[in-house]
Amino acid sequence: xxxxxxxxxxxxxxxxxxxxxxVPTMGNLHAGHMALMNEARNHGDCVVAxxxxxxxxxxxxxxxxxxxxxxQADCEKLAAAGVAMLFAPTEAVLYPEPQxxxxxxxxxxxxxxxxxxxxxxxxxxxxxxxxxxxIQPQAALFGKKDYQQxxxxxxxxxxxxxxxxIVGSExxxxxxxxxxxxxxxxxxxxxxxxxxxxxxxxxxxxxxVHAGERDFAKLEREAAGELDQNGWKTDYVAVRRQSDLxxxxxxxxxxxxxxxxxxxxxxxxxxxxxxxxxxSH
Numbered sequence: 001x002x003x004x005x006x007x008x009x010x011x012x013x014x015x016x017x018x019x020x021x022x023v024p025t026m027g028n029l030h031a032g033h034m035a036l037m038n039e040a041r042n043h044g045d046c047v048v049a050x051x052x053x054x055x056x057x058x059x060x061x062x063x064x065x066x067x068x069x070x071x072q073a074d075c076e077k078l079a080a081a082g083v084a085m086l087f088a089p090t091e092a093v094l095y096p097e098p099q100x101x102x103x104x105x106x107x108x109x110x111x112x113x114x115x116x117x118x119x120x121x122x123x124x125x126x127x128x129x130x131x132x133x134x135i136q137p138q139a140a141l142f143g144k145k146d147y148q149q150x151x152x153x154x155x156x157x158x159x160x161x162x163x164x165x166i167v168g169s170e171x172x173x174x175x176x177x178x179x180x181x182x183x184x185x186x187x188x189x190x191x192x193x194x195x196x197x198x199x200x201x202x203x204x205x206x207x208x209v210h211a212g213e214r215d216f217a218k219l220e221r222e223a224a225g226e227l228d229q230n231g232w233k234t235d236y237v238a239v240r241r242q243s244d245l246x247x248x249x250x251x252x253x254x255x256x257x258x259x260x261x262x263x264x265x266x267x268x269x270x271x272x273x274x275x276x277x278x279x280s281h
Contacts (some may be wrong), residue, residue: 003075006089021082022139023036024049032180035143051087055123056122068182070277086239087131094143102123105155108244111201112238118235119147134213141167143170151248155244177196178192179199197227227260232264236259239258240258256277258275
């Protein structure tokens with residue numbers, strides 16, 4: 001695996017590599033990331049990963065300084081997964097001057113996760129567009145666990161007419177259903193045992209919608225209440241449209257998703273379950 005930290009060197013190395021499938025990460029890689037790397041091989045001749053902890057997407061109360069940086073171990077995992085090239089720039093390379101031009105997502109950036117992480121999606125969209133411009137992939141892969149991020153980036157790519165296929169990859173879970181995340185490392189032993197409740201509740205809520213329940217606000221309140229009764233501090237549980245994460249507009253909406261974010265001890269966990277309803281016609 002080639003490792004590049006220079007933009008000109010990376011671009012030169014990519015010139016003869018055919019169709020590029022790109023997986024951007026912030027490092028501290030786990031099995032969920034590796035699933036993205038494996039899936040990427042189905043979408044390109046050359047799999048390129050990036051590792052960059054992007055300061056722009058962290059708020060003042062976020063964990064930028066404490067975010068785990070495990071570059072050597074990450075490189076070993078990427079090489080074992082058959083990744084052809086890693087772009088691992090420093091901040092000075094990616095932001096040689098203060099970033100004054102930003103991608104401004106629509107109002108959804110201030111809702112759901114964005115309500116609790118001001119500026120987060122602006123920072124994500126800006127760095128991803130910059131990485132797209134540097135690497136110029138034909139496909140880019142993102143995990144569905146970060147569902148709002150996937151939706152923002154998919155819609156950004158479409159509206160800016162970027163020639164890139166955005167691939168959403170299914171969430172990788174532990175055997176007990178917990179979505180794999182770098183932040184799971186913050187869970188104590190007892191919290192780790194409690195953590196699968198989040199996915200169980202979302203699955204139950206999705207099943208209720210499948211069964212015909214349409215009082216979404218009631219379902220959201222009940223799920224958030226059960227989490228909080230068991231020691232969580234819930235930011236939101238929400239049923240939304242998959243396409244734009246807006247509120248469902250009527251009984252005929254077919255592609256929905258239930259999303260949640262809740263804190264368990266020091267870990268803020270997010271998860272979601274897609275809901276595909278049959279047409280009523």
